[in-house]
Amino acid sequence: MKKAAGAALLFGCLFLHPAWADPEPQDRSEHMPTAPYLLAGSPTFDMTIAQFREQYNSANPDLPISEYRAIDDRDDKSNLTRAASKINENLYASTALEHGTGKIKTLQITWLPIQGPEEKSAHDKALAYMAAMLRFFEPGISAEDATKRLNNLINKGKGSRYFSQTEGALRFVIADNGEKGLTFAVEPIKLALATP
Template sequence: MKNLPGALLLSLALTFPVWAEDAPPQDRSDHLPAAPYLLPGAPTFDMTIAQFREKYNAANPDLQLLEYRAIDSRDDKSNLTRAASKINETLYASTALEQGTGKIKTLQITWLPLPGPDEKNAQEKAMAYMTALLRFFSPGLSAEDGRKKLDSLLSAGKGSRYFARNEGALRFVVADNGDKGLTFAVEPIKLALATP
């Protein structure tokens, strides 16, 4: 994806962390664990990105997602396919797909704030897309309740490079990198059966 700005590539790199052990010694200062969707056996949503996009766009005619394009990741050791969809100059959707099946491991919306007169409108559009993604997986929520839930998650994750909250079969993730970007993600989690 040659046309992606450097800021988005940086944001995707921050959003898609690697194993701390795989980083060169000088880069291990953060000691960030791998994102859960990178772990062996991590679950997938039972749909491909094309299936998701078709259903999402049908449910959100005013907040469309364009086709996702693969991101060159030659140095990636995770065996995932990464792809992104540009919404506008400051807003992107991205995903990580299981190789072979193309099933979704994570869905993300990233907003890259650019100071200026349009920043407030850009932020509001980002919040609308993030709310739509949340409501896609929590369809019982009204638009108002979806926004309240998003605001609660973003508030809890404010200033955190990684914040996650599990709810049922879903993990909601916030990666707040300040002026470098804000990412909201939805991921499946593996549910364990209770034993008597």
């Protein structure tokens, strides 16, 4: 029973809780953008989740991500496979994968805030995972610069249920839901050819 409740909470936190992940918001009076990775023809990273984990864990042995587990949601009409990995009680990694190829549409790290003496260390660990994810996709930057860029993104997205910033072929997304959590996502974008 506890495992089922945990799975339900995890699914809600990772994919329904960030408003941009819901293709049909429940409250139509509050227009939220549809997550770009849910749109037809959205791009994928050229790797599977197993390939990502192997490369990420090799580059970040102190911040490992365990195996992702598929999340079964019979109501999901997005035609994506969703999966998550529990890092600890308040930190999760998640993904949405293209059916058939298993290629990654989005990678997310979600931190669920906790109260009390462990709050600061839990927050710092969450930021370390988020910065490592950013650095994975921009390996030329230092850990310090990745942390600065992440903090800049978080500050820009503070209080926003959806904030995105495009850099080259990547979209960085912040979903700040205050006491309910913070999600950082990295997604590929489709590059358009410039016309003369």
